[in-house]
Amino acid sequence: MSSNEERICEDIVRWSxxxxxxxxxxxxxxxxxxxxxxxxxxxxxxxxxxxLEPERLSRLDAEGRHIGGDAPTKELPLHMAFYAARPTARAVVHLHSTCATALSCLADVDPDDAIAPVTPYVVMRVGRVPVLNYTRPGSADIVPLIRERASRCSAVLLGNHGPVVAGTSLEGAVFAAEELEETAKLILLTRGMAVRTLDAVAVADLENSFRLR
Incomplete structure (x- = not known):
């Protein structure tokens, strides 16, 4: 294992x-x-x-085949689908964080974007967040659903399951996953209230200034 790979293993353990x-x-x-x-x-x-222990992290080859360490997460299909759809993605974070998962269970959220632009930071760090139809955890059925959306979106909510976020770095993916969870919390806290969201001009300005890759 190279020194760079050892550092990445330590980073995964630390952020996890x-x-x-x-x-x-x-x-x-x-x-x-x-x-x-x-x-x-x-x-x-x-x-x-x-x-987690650094030496027990799963090592996969370029095709996603297990070549070292413990057996990888059963959710590997969704990770590989994101990497295939987003060549710039260097990390994928999938959580079952409470508020984002709660949104993924609600029948009346916008399936094309469950996260309203209530703050500039959710636009800057996360962008649009579609809700994908439910699939069994670990099933390859999720792959075409992610590939359909992930080229245009860096984050999705798995229906009745939770958030998945990709980033150009591990730190960036973690920060975006945290921003998504905190924004989901704001949305749930203000449900039923007269919420003022950012208008289309403000959103376009943020998207142009802080393009997600």
């Missing part, structure tokens, strides 16, 4: 622990992957993000 300790994921839920120059690293199946 941070998410777990702050309640963005619980138990053995959630998974993270990072694209390497010659393959991928991912959190192992049935692992707790708060107690």
């Amino acid at each position: 622990r941070s998410l777990f300790e702050r309640g963005f994921t619980v138990g053995s839920s959630g998974n993270i992957s990072v694209r390497l120059d010659d393959g991928f690293l991912s959190t192992p199946t049935n692992s707790c993000l708060g107690f």
Whole structure:
């Protein structure tokens, strides 16, 4: 293992622990992957993000085949679908964070964008967040649904399941996942109120100034 790969493993462990300790994921839920120059690293199946060990992270080749470490997360299909659709993606974070998952269960959210532009930061860091139809966790049925959307969106909500966010770095993907959760919380807190969202001009200005890659 190269020194760069060792550093990435340590980063995965550090950010995973941070998410777990702050309640963005619980138990053995959630998974993270990072694209390497010659393959991928991912959190192992049935692992707790708060107690990962760098040497046990799953190592995958460029085709997503398991070549080292513990067996990878069963959610690998959704990670690989994001990487295929977004060549600039270097990391994918999938959580079961409470408020974003709650939005994924509501029947009256906009399936094309469940996250209204209530703050500039959700536009800057996350963008549009469509809701995908429910598929069984780990099923390859999710792949065409993600590929259809991920070339235009860096984040999705899996129906009745939770958020998936891609980023050009691990840190960026984590920050975007956190922003998505906090915005979902704001949306739920203000449900039924007369909310003032950013208008189309403001959203366009933010999108042009802070283009997501």
